[in-house]
Amino acid sequence: MIIGVPKEIKNNENRVGMTPAGVAEMVKRGHRVYVQQTAGLGSGFSDEEYKAAGAELLPSIEAVYAAAEMIVKVKEPIAPEYPLVRPGQVLFTYFHFAADRELTDAMQASGAVCIAYETVEKADRSLPLLIPMSEVAGRMSVQEGARFLEKPQGGKGKLMGGVPGVRPARVLILGGGIVGTNAAWIAAGMGAEVMICDINLQRLRYLSEILPKNVKTLYSSYHNICRELPTIDVVIGSVLIPGDKTPHLITRDMLKLMQPGTVLVDVAIDQGGCFETSHPTTHSEPTYEVDGIVHYAVANIPGAVPFTSTMALTNATLPYALALADKGWKEACRADAALAKGVNMVDGKVTFKAVADVFGLEYTPLEL
Numbered sequence: 001m002i003i004g005v006p007k008e009i010k011n012n013e014n015r016v017g018m019t020p021a022g023v024a025e026m027v028k029r030g031h032r033v034y035v036q037q038t039a040g041l042g043s044g045f046s047d048e049e050y051k052a053a054g055a056e057l058l059p060s061i062e063a064v065y066a067a068a069e070m071i072v073k074v075k076e077p078i079a080p081e082y083p084l085v086r087p088g089q090v091l092f093t094y095f096h097f098a099a100d101r102e103l104t105d106a107m108q109a110s111g112a113v114c115i116a117y118e119t120v121e122k123a124d125r126s127l128p129l130l131i132p133m134s135e136v137a138g139r140m141s142v143q144e145g146a147r148f149l150e151k152p153q154g155g156k157g158k159l160m161g162g163v164p165g166v167r168p169a170r171v172l173i174l175g176g177g178i179v180g181t182n183a184a185w186i187a188a189g190m191g192a193e194v195m196i197c198d199i200n201l202q203r204l205r206y207l208s209e210i211l212p213k214n215v216k217t218l219y220s221s222y223h224n225i226c227r228e229l230p231t232i233d234v235v236i237g238s239v240l241i242p243g244d245k246t247p248h249l250i251t252r253d254m255l256k257l258m259q260p261g262t263v264l265v266d267v268a269i270d271q272g273g274c275f276e277t278s279h280p281t282t283h284s285e286p287t288y289e290v291d292g293i294v295h296y297a298v299a300n301i302p303g304a305v306p307f308t309s310t311m312a313l314t315n316a317t318l319p320y321a322l323a324l325a326d327k328g329w330k331e332a333c334r335a336d337a338a339l340a341k342g343v344n345m346v347d348g349k350v351t352f353k354a355v356a357d358v359f360g361l362e363y364t365p366l367e368l
Contacts, residue, residue: 004068012283014042014306027054087111138182156261161191179238237274260292
């Protein structure tokens, strides 16, 4: 198979879809890999490393899309890429369709096979291709929350861990999954008072056993969240419904319960966001204020640490990419039910029910 690795063009996105090590594995199995020149520089990988691994370098993103049977990348295609995608071409990347009607319509029109990292799901309901970036985003969410809690950044002017004699910041984490758990570890390590919420009591019991003693668990309900907000300094939204739009756990009216300078970090913004007042931001302009509350809603948080993120992502995606290249997407999906759940769209037909439901589109089961 011919695999293409284009350079990411989303704002401040420095990750790349495949490392030189991944290229070497592809080439070893007899596949051709085209990498756009300078695609890996932001992650610390030179063109020379890709050439040494067996890749062929192409000068433009247009050339990569034109040559490749399968595109392996990190973020969803954005508007300049839409015309480059062709019928039958396999795109293996993060899509988050449920939060983006324009992207959904464009990929339907393209006739491509869209396989989304975020909906590849194992029998135990784990999401193997979302986990590594969720780990990064969860840890970074606390770093960013601490940064924007500083007064020059619009925050309350509190130090996350406090000092002897001064109370530390209070952090509320909505969602006890991979993002929330990693956020709790980092916030606790910084010395904050941490509250983590979820609706799964079994998960809360588990978290209460493994997390440090300065992390408390709370059943997630409107009433309980409202009671906490007046004394909370940072709220981290980390709720995920795979492939579906995220529910708004903090409404516009609830902002009135918080003190000015409170920081909201919406890690779920790729899927629509946990906060009603959220809209996607970028690393170059990461925050905005609504009613005195600081909102951080960068849609590609792990893109700020591209070396770590690219290495972690390729570790997870490479086995699936190899299967797709070795067997073709149909046989690979027949052989692996987890990978089959990643197929969101084929030849203009929506094959992932949650995406179809969000936009009122016709749903076509993949087996058809």
